[in-house]
Amino acid sequence: MILPASLSEILEKHAGDICGHKVELKHTEPVSGGCINQSALLVFTHDFTAFLKWNPSAPPTMFQREADGLNALAATQTLRVPRVFSWSDTSESGSTPGFLMLEDLATTDGNSTIRSDYDEELGKELAALHALPAPYFGFPHDNFIGSTPQPNHPRETWAEFFLQQRLHPMIQRLRGSGKISADQTIWASQCAEAATQHLREVTEGPVLVHGDLWAGNVMRDGSGRPALIDPACYYGHREVDLAMTELFGGFSSRFRAAYETAHPLKDGYPLRKEIYNLYHVLNHALLFGGSYWSQAESILNRFRD
């Protein structure tokens, strides 16, 4: 894998700053995983390694916002996330692609220790993240869910936030992409409004959430510890993270039991879970089309006035 020369130079300079002495990029190894960006392991001299994501057509601020999210999670000292080494948006001339250089979690080492309490550790650490109060429902800046823009303007209540900053904008995007008709847009918006009435019963305050907690975003690091990547952070209701762990599989009952022991879920979660996951189902309808719009219709239909 060959990186643009301009990018290699920048990475060597940043890596040198981190190491405190000059290093050179010896080679790169392609890394699988992820649909949006290209990624590679960077192997520098002096045994320094780093993980690189890059994308010449990334939306402006995408890597910056991912770095912000990782730093926000790291600051809680609850969950392991890769350290952010450096990032840049795509240069205006287009000559240097946007990138994010992260700590290498050494996940590809097949001989890494397998901790018998890995699943419990993940559950406990997520519960610890969700125990820290945040100031409001929203976030200091907008970001992305995958490559889809995600607005985070603060709203007075959680129900308002989830309707106006999550479901409505996603329904509008589906309309804008031509995936749904004008009539479907109106119908879906009305159902979304009815659905989010159920969120008025939420009495828990905002906490920092990962925001995109599917199985592909949980890694086992070189020492066998769980680590989270690719966040879409905001201050929300903790149940959004739990709901997403149930959407596409990959999380064990031991993970869940450990979370609930530390921080039991409240009555009404199964219903709210459907509303929270509707956001991701709509995003999948936008990205992949297919039966995801039918699934969204079924969920929306349950909440028709």
Add this chain to the structure above:
Amino acid sequence: MILPASLSEILEKHAGDICGHKVELKHTEPVSGGCINQSALLVFTHDFTAFLKWNPSAPPTMFQREADGLNALAATQTLRVPRVFSWSDTSESGSTPGFLMLEDLATTDGNSTIRSDYDEELGKELAALHALPAPYFGFPHDNFIGSTPQPNHPRETWAEFFLQQRLHPMIQRLRGSGKISADQTIWASQCAEAATQHLREVTEGPVLVHGDLWAGNVMRDGSGRPALIDPACYYGHREVDLAMTELFGGFSSRFRAAYETAHPLKDGYPLRKEIYNLYHVLNHALLFGGSYWSQAESILNRFRD
């Protein structure tokens, strides 16, 4: 979106052959969806449109095998699939990327008819596909599940086929990529062997299966009819397609009821479903890492001797 000039010329020639007169490529529109290839809607003169997938680094035969699978499904006259217009593997010089030009299903028309019986239609059509006997467990050629090679060598029994052509090769790939250790490989192989003993109870004969039936591979065409794309076809047990519809969501209970009315599932399906979906969970562990390996471990652990 700009295509390589060499590719545009080839596409114009093939489109001309299909239309029976000369056409020119007016413009292309990027289409979202899919993690592996780039895709676009091709708009030619004379109102001829087509859907294009291309990938300069596609494995040899990938597009050819996808075309074969679509043609095999089309030949059954049970399910709608896009007509294959033309395809090519990446040229040896690398100057022309591999591509697949398909009928435009007009899925992006948000005003397309919404049939009230869409879900039932999909269920009935899949049952009709699964009612046609196939000659053996296997397929005339290997193909791909996503971008992962998928061997299809015929085996005497379904249990042997699923162990030797599905689970074992995927476990070996995980080992080859360094995602699991030598000890984990041996353990997983033993569990897989124990698991596939349960497939000896299958008495149904082979049928053509889609092979990659997740929600992103089901489209609604311009007339509101379901259509399937991206197959990973082989002659297998029909339950593999049903199992996958349950893995990542997106299929309604109405779809399922319509299928089961036409072609009821046999006792023991819930257990076999876990074994069939293990194949896709292992592939996700290979592609995305993360908690998918943990999920695979949990499933494998149930079948330990």
